[in-house]
Amino acid sequence: MRTQVGIIGAGPAGLLLSQLLHLAGIESVVLESRSRDAIEATIRAGILEHGTVDLMERIGAGERLKREGFRHDGIHLRFDGQTRRIDFPELTGGKSVYLYPQHEVIKDLVALRLRLGGDIRFAVRNVTLHDLETTAPRLKYVNSQGAAEEIHCDYIVGCDGTNGVSKPSIPEGKLKTYEKVYPFGWFGILCKAPPSSDELIYAQHQRGFALASTRSPEIQRMYFQVDPTEKVQNWSDDRIWAEFRARLETRDGWLPAEGPIFSKVIVGMRSLVTEPMQYGRLFLAGDAAHVVPPTGAKGLNLAAADVQVLANGFEAFYRRGNSEPLLRYSDMALKRIWKAQRFSWWMTSLMHRAPGDDDFRYQMQMAELDYVTSSPLGAASLAENYVGLPMQYAS
Ligand code: RFL
Ligand code: PHB
Numbered sequence: 478m479r480t481q482v483g484i485i486g487a488g489p490a491g492l493l494l495s496q497l498l499h500l501a502g503i504e505s506v507v508l509e510s511r512s513r514d515a516i517e518a519t520i521r522a523g524i525l526e527h528g529t530v531d532l533m534e535r536i537g538a539g540e541r542l543k544r545e546g547f548r549h550d551g552i553h554l555r556f557d558g559q560t561r562r563i564d565f566p567e568l569t570g571g572k573s574v575y576l577y578p579q580h581e582v583i584k585d586l587v588a589l590r591l592r593l594g595g596d597i598r599f600a601v602r603n604v605t606l607h608d609l610e611t612t613a614p615r616l617k618y619v620n621s622q623g624a625a626e627e628i629h630c631d632y633i634v635g636c637d638g639t640n641g642v643s644k645p646s647i648p649e650g651k652l653k654t655y656e657k658v659y660p661f662g663w664f665g666i667l668c669k670a671p672p673s674s675d676e677l678i679y680a681q682h683q684r685g686f687a688l689a690s691t692r693s694p695e696i697q698r699m700y701f702q703v704d705p706t707e708k709v710q711n712w713s714d715d716r717i718w719a720e721f722r723a724r725l726e727t728r729d730g731w732l733p734a735e736g737p738i739f740s741k742v743i744v745g746m747r748s749l750v751t752e753p754m755q756y757g758r759l760f761l762a763g764d765a766a767h768v769v770p771p772t773g774a775k776g777l778n779l780a781a782a783d784v785q786v787l788a789n790g791f792e793a794f795y796r797r798g799n800s801e802p803l804l805r806y807s808d809m810a811l812k813r814i815w816k817a818q819r820f821s822w823w824m825t826s827l828m829h830r831a832p833g834d835d836d837f838r839y840q841m842q843m844a845e846l847d848y849v850t851s852s853p854l855g856a857a858s859l860a861e862n863y864v865g866l867p868m869q870y871a872s
Pocket of ligand 2: 521522523524677690691698771772773774
């Protein structure tokens, strides 16, 4: 069969792109290696920048997000036993973020695409990319029934995340990779308990970082920093709660709301950028091209920003025969990506204790936390980055 744009991966990047292309009158097919049930059940990100919320609304996928999501007008930074709030609307001219879990975004986008007749092929295997240097690239794969199939495309977009096949299909030496691996990871839990706070708490403590986030009034998402080689089975529920109580302590005796823990995972932390995000007729978008540590809550939002730039490029190509914006995609997207990388790295460095960090380093972190939470200019910079930089600074 034939399509205009072949998309690999039905994560936020692939699904948003297919909807943006549809609205521009451009055909696409999405190939996804997992089942619909599996992608709709994977717990990942929680925070949507104001621009991502606008995008969801603009493409017709914002109704449930606005109804069931939670607008967050600030975050709490906790350090040295005290809590300081960063007020987003006050510092950014009225902007906020939304807490709306990534798997809900996925459910809304899949339902929308299928309702509009979108072509998403779930549970495919062995996707391979061919003839990327020509004007007629092809995708080969095995469908969910076990039959081999082929799609002829004008372009291919790799939205297949960190372990996908798109990036490895680019010949060696064509890409430059920048990578920083952090000497810690996050232990993430889901528990059945009421929220500990109406807004997220990011805590810096001598014992290491902790974060109290939420999923719903009944389910909470919390994280604490661990050694990346740590094992989940070493952590009983009691030990986990003792760690949260210690790291989230305040001078006035605040305590997290505790409840049964039903999910425990450890995720590594790294910053990674691949340049350029194009090879011939293959473009990379989202985690397939870059990874951020989760501290700044930027991953999903960067995927959404990439595909907006890319969709504008495809629109210029198909509507006006102008391939210039497509050729500029990588340069344009990377400007925003590097700024989000800087913010994620900065938040990570500010909030975590690395092995070998001395007391001087700790005092520097305390001074910086005091500065960004007491200076309106310091706080405004944090708030502006957290809610998402305006497009004109980042493109
Ligand atoms: P995804 O979501 O990984 O989707 C890729 C899709 O491609 C499929 N795939 C393939 N399909 C066909 N053939 C193949 N060979 C394939 N290989 C893979 C996969 O099955 C999958 O469905 O990438 P995308 O679309 O670029 O989206 C990126 C985001 O998912 C990611 O950046 C965020 O989850 C990161 N992230 C956060 N981002 C935020 O913006 N805000 C947050 O609060 C936030 N918190 C987080 C996070 C990531 C975390 N983890 C688990 C790393 C918290 C955590 C703990
Ligand atoms: C989450 O709710 O999973 C979450 C929130 C904020 C972050 C990272 C993860 O910075």
